[in-house]
């Protein structure tokens with residue numbers, strides 16, 4: 051995309067780097083009163099495609115060249131030297147263009163834990179109003195929303211409304227196993243089973259650019275440049291004064307009077323900081339990068355959800371595997387086209403379980419993703435031909451900590467991502483316990499009548515060592531990296547509780563990277579809350 055020459059000569063109040071989940075919200079909120087000149091810079095060029103708006107397009111987007119950065123982890127011993135695909139969204143809307151649309155706030159204890167770790171001002175009581183502000187929750191027909199839910203914010207959230215005999219059977223079996231039916235896992239206790247809440251409007255994906263950029267498009271003080279890859283931040287006496295990068299092969303510099311806000315996500319925010327001279331002095335000097343601020347915590351504290359997928363061959367029932375083939379698919383396409391319902395209206399997990407891997411635990415420590423489909427290739431979501439079902443099992447609050455750092459002084463070079471999955475004993479125990487609970491539920495009536503065979507891991511897997519080996523061989527990320535520009539007050543943090551980068555002026559980081567610890571669930575909601583709160587911090591200065 052060519053850039054209007056007038057933009058290069060302008061002094062903006064705020065420049066936001068990364069038009070993703072957090073960036074779109076900031077662009078809207080910072081430009082709302084018309085007083086500030088705001089520039090939003092996004093590397094992706096497009097955000098419109100049928101695979102984006104149709105929820106079932108999720109599987110296509112996992113490897114899409116235009117809308118996905120397609121990172122890979124480094125081979126690691128714990129996961130048997132496999133390189134694990136790490137998708138990240140690209141385009142206005144960021145990872146909400148390609149994500150699974152599942153909406154989970156996390157629990158009060160997550161945010162109280164952040165505050166205890168030094169994130170002053172981020173306890174649950176202090177962040178709850180921002181969740182409420184962003185939500186446009188439409189409860190299922192006949193149900194009232196809890197007063198803690200937001201009803202008129204920009205983000206449309208509905209309960210998944212597709213029903214299938216297998217999803218009902220799973221819920222009943224889980225109840226017989228002791229899990230309560232939970233009408234809203236986003237308020238109060240999370241433990242339980244039911245249908246996921248998803249970010250959709252009229253059966254279509256409702257990404258963050260739909261929610262926050264479209265309503266703000268006409269503002270004269272909001273300038274949006276897509277197709278611009280930021281290469282580095284510019285400093286004068288340790289004050290961030292602008293951004294240098296390229297669009298369509300041409301170098302451009304944009305200048306900020308008040309602040310630059312980096313919202314490039316948990317992988318690319320630390321990447322951009324390091325390329326700009328903020329990071330471990332030794333690491334940067336070894337790559338020939340001039341050090342602006344020695345901040346060794348940049349790129350550390352990489353935490354992500356690791357998920358194993360168990361699946362079963364079924365009998366006496368039809369599943370998505372067959373519903374999305376041949377003539378049956380034509381029927382589903384018509385159903386979606388006319389009613390916005392059916393197989394194409396589904397993203398990823400349909401039914402949730404928030405489960406205790408050990409009954410003595412005070413809180414659920416495992417999340418289930420149940421879907422009436424099974425995958426010949428789980429990473430690329432290629433469906434089996436015969437009827438099947440899958441339960442994804444992930445530990446909610448992983449303690450395994452990895453890192454992401456640049457490999458070269460080059461924005462185009464793949465960074466070194468080392469998730470260090472399964473390195474903490476508690477993560478291994480929770481995952482093994484969670485998989486055993488999943489197997490027990492499947493063996494409970496009424497679900498068990500449909501089961502012909504456990505395909506993966508298979509009934510031969512019984513001992514803890516065998517379960518762990520299965521997890522090492524088969525686990526994948528469920529795409530929730532966080533923590534790499536950690537917020538707090540101690541020496542191992544990158545930003546302070548107002549998200550200002552330590553030791554420099556005029557620079558904040560606002561995105562998933564600032565979370566001190568994982569939230570109990572999928573991360574979009576927490577990132578959105580962070581951006582809503584950060585906008586208040588910035589405007590109150």
Ligand SMILES: Cc1cc2nc3c(=O)[nH]c(=O)nc-3n(C[C@H](O)[C@H](O)[C@H](O)COP(=O)(O)OP(=O)(O)OC[C@H]3O[C@@H](n4cnc5c(N)ncnc54)[C@H](O)[C@@H]3O)c2cc1C
Nearest residue numbers: 068070071072093144145149150151152280315562572574
């Ligand atoms: C495949 C997938 C499935 C997921 N499923 C779910 C789910 O079902 N529910 C859920 O809650 N969460 C889910 N998540 C996680 C959730 O979407 C993310 O945690 C969240 O969207 C991250 O927001 P962010 O603002 O940190 O980063 P992003 O939204 O990724 O935004 C970063 C933006 O910065 C841009 N950018 C990066 N570097 C540069 C640069 N140098 N110059 C210019 N622009 C740059 C990127 O193109 C991108 O648009 C999923 C994520 C993925 C990838």
